[in-house]
Amino acid sequence: xxxxxxxxxxxxxxxxxxxxxxxxxxxxxxxxxGDHSWTVPNGDTPDGVAEALGIxxxxxxxxxxxxxxxxxxxxxxxxxxxxxxxxxxxxxLDKATGEIIAEIELPNAQIGLPMTYMHEGRQFIVxxxxxxxxxxELIALALPVD
Numbered sequence: 742x743x744x745x746x747x748x749x750x751x752x753x754x755x756x757x758x759x760x761x762x763x764x765x766x767x768x769x770x771x772x773x774x775g776d777h778s779w780t781v782p783n784g785d786t787p788d789g790v791a792e793a794l795g796i797x798x799x800x801x802x803x804x805x806x807x808x809x810x811x812x813x814x815x816x817x818x819x820x821x822x823x824x825x826x827x828x829x830x831x832x833x834l835d836k837a838t839g840e841i842i843a844e845i846e847l848p849n850a851q852i853g854l855p856m857t858y859m860h861e862g863r864q865f866i867v868x869x870x871x872x873x874x875x876x877x878e879l880i881a882l883a884l885p886v887d
Contacts, residue, residue, distance in 0.1 A: 756793035758807075762786075765805030767812065767821060769839060779839040783810050784823040784830070813855040813866065818842065822851025825872045831855075831882070845882065849875050 758764055763782035771778050782805030791798035808824030819834040829847040834840065853869030864884040871877030 757790055762804035765808050765810065765823070765827070767810075767819070767834070767839070769819075769836070778837075781834065781839040781841075783821060784808065784827045810851070811854045813857060815857070820855050820866055822847065822855070822868065825850050825852045827851075829870065831868070847880060848878075849873065852877060 763780070764787070765783040766780050767783050768780040769778040770776070782803040784803070784806035786798070786801050786804040787806050790804070791801055794801075806823060806827045808827040810821050810824035810827065813820040814836065817836055819836050819839075820831065821834070822831045823829075827850060829850045830844055831847050831851060832844040833842045835842055847870050849870040850872050851868050852871050855866050855868040857864060857866050859865075863886065865881050866884065867879055867881045869877050870880050
């Protein structure tokens with residue numbers, strides 16, 4: 742049997758996808774109605790887009806990047822990175838609105854699902870990072886104490 746692996750990327754014109762952004766996004770759904778509660782781009786605008794369009798990069802809002810990001814949802818927050826093909830950033834979003842509450846730069850791109858645990862009354866988030874020829878490693882982040 743023949744198999745085809747992966748996902749197709751949108752057509753590119755002048756270095757920019759012809760599909761309207763966001764090119765990477767997170768969408769919250771209201772499970773009781775099926776309606777979209779909010780949608781936010783996941784990631785900044787890819788490098789080279791402003792140059793390809795001939796405009797100032799400051800004029801382009803966040804468009805997100807094509808990636809396979811993963812999330813961790815708690816009672817009030819949503820945690821996510823940009824996935825293996827995104828930037829090495831990890832963000833905490835308000836679960837009700839999608840607003841970015843905090844972000845931290847990681848040593849490499851997030852390549853595994855974030856997980857959480859409590860230790861001595863403190864909450865931690867752990868994820869694997871790596872890729873791009875770098876070995877995988879686990880990163881642990883401590884949430885602020887109330």
